[in-house]
Amino acid sequence: MSSQIRVRLLPNARCLYDEPVQVKVAGLRPKQVVTMRARSTDEKGVVFSSSATYRADESGEIDLDRDPSLGGSYVGVEPMGLLWSMRPETPHRCFIKDKALQPLEVTFSVHKEEGEGQMLAEATNERLLMGDGVSRVPVKEGSFQGVLFTPPGDGPFPAVLDLCSFMTERRACLLANKGFVVLAVPVYNQKIGTFKEIHLDRFEEAKDFLQRQPKVGSKGIGVVSRSKGGDIALSLAAFVPGVEAVVWINGCSANVGFPLFYKSHQILSPLLFDHNKVICTESGATIIKYSVNNPLAEENKGSLIPVEQAEGRLLFVASEDDLNWDSKGYVDEMVERLKRHGKENFESVCYPKAGHLLESPYGPHCTSSLNGIVDLTVLWGGESKAHSAAEVHLWKKIQEFFRTHLSCDAAQTKAKFRYKQVDRKVTTNAD
Known part of the structure; x- marks a missing residue:
């Protein structure tokens, strides 16, 4: 990987599952064509992935909120396209993310377009199901x-x-x-x-x-x-x-x-x-x-x-x-x-x-x-x-x-707090 090229996830690499994330790449050559990829593994161990071709601007930057995919899993300006277009490596599998305590990890990476697609940089997006205090x-x-x-x-x-x-x-x-x-x-x-x-x-x-x-x-x-x-x-x-x-x-x-x-x-x-x-x-x-x-x-x-x-x-x-x-x-x-x-x-x-x-x-x-x-x-x-x-x-x-x-x-809520009765039939085993 090149130390000059970097993938940035904004506003933060850690977010809630239902929040968008802005994917940006910097440090490329002006107008350089690269492949962007996303990859994740679900709770059943099935790998899901997507890819799209992008062209950097005059400053050597790519912004998925702004720039169109030229081909791949989707085309056009699709800020979250790398996520929704991921497909399973095993046919006929649904993405399983059912457990709230474990976040989903998605790796975004940028690769050379030519040859075997050498990886130039990557970043991991941690997508949480449970927010703080829940x-x-x-x-x-x-x-x-x-x-x-x-x-x-x-x-x-x-x-x-x-x-x-x-x-x-x-x-x-x-x-x-x-x-x-x-x-x-x-x-x-x-x-x-x-x-x-x-x-x-x-x-x-x-x-x-x-x-x-x-x-x-x-x-x-x-x-x-x-x-x-x-x-x-x-x-x-x-x-x-x-x-x-x-x-x-x-x-x-x-x-x-x-x-x-x-x-x-x-x-x-x-x-x-x-x-x-x-x-x-x-x-x-x-x-x-x-x-x-x-x-x-x-x-x-x-x-x-x-x-x-x-x-x-x-x-x-x-x-x-x-x-x-x-x-x-x-x-x-x-x-x-x-x-x-x-x-x-x-x-x-x-x-x-x-x-x-x-x-x-x-x-x-x-x-x-x-x-x-x-x-x-x-x-x-x-x-x-x-x-x-x-x-x-x-x-x-x-x-x-x-x-x-x-x-x-x-x-009504205050009254419930005041007069709450504990039901001994309920099991509350927090994980």
Whole structure:
């Protein structure tokens, strides 16, 4: 490496996962053409990488906030392009970063364009999921288990239940950084093959636990969800009091997969898949979008969630290139039904070229991976540039939505501190 050439990460080489970083190179020859690369390893040991060609200016500098990529993983001015365009060295793998305590490390490097691409300089970006002062407490109470994230300070803070299909801490702790008390709870808390039914009571228990937290000031809770978590979130809003705001991301308007029970009674029948309608592609991944049965068919109407019963605010988020199922169609159907019932407690946002897996921003866009529910490698959809722009927009939208619709009561929070009772059933083993 040349001592004169250096890669700078601004404003700091250490930042939160959902924050952009400015990548600059100095010390090159005027107009020198080089390759910029990014490389990271996920929690499963899979290596992800990207590369792009850049030309230095007259001063021998490159600024990814200003300069266009001439080719490679993307083209044009894309300040965070090296991150969202990273791809796995092993095909059909999704970038796994689920544990909050370990930061993600991304190495940015600059290489000679000619020959074997000798590395000229590098710098490591440490991307944190948990900000300073945020607490993380694993929780097991009654029939549910999850992880509770609490911001620093006395509050009052709004409360959000994060319903993830399978356990992940990423979105929950990032929201806690923004001033929310967040409880992450998986929909599937055991192997899929062992499920025969799902009980809404488990998630109501989680909601009640969250509302009892001493720093929580909101009278009700918010719920953020995606995919299978979406229909659980809508069911909570329709059947369980105290749900003030729901963010539904690329879910279904019906109860998918398993019968849904509440108070020992089945309240919704399952919407099932027709595996004969799975489409195989040359890549080895399948498209399962068209294999989901029509929830509006007469024989499936018992699976439709009565979203018109919801009293809280609803934010529907749909990706138009979702290849998992017809998210946009489900939103259109729910909006029409809500209007027919005279309801105005909803809003929707659609992203034309985004795919199913909308995540917090600046992670690699996953185009295909194993779908653990149907046990097939599937295409998720989305064009990487548009998908990543949607993630940035949506992340801000989610925070604004919850801040607007989850009102906080400081007096209520002080009372909780004063009269807090310790529940001996709760295990709080901080890692």
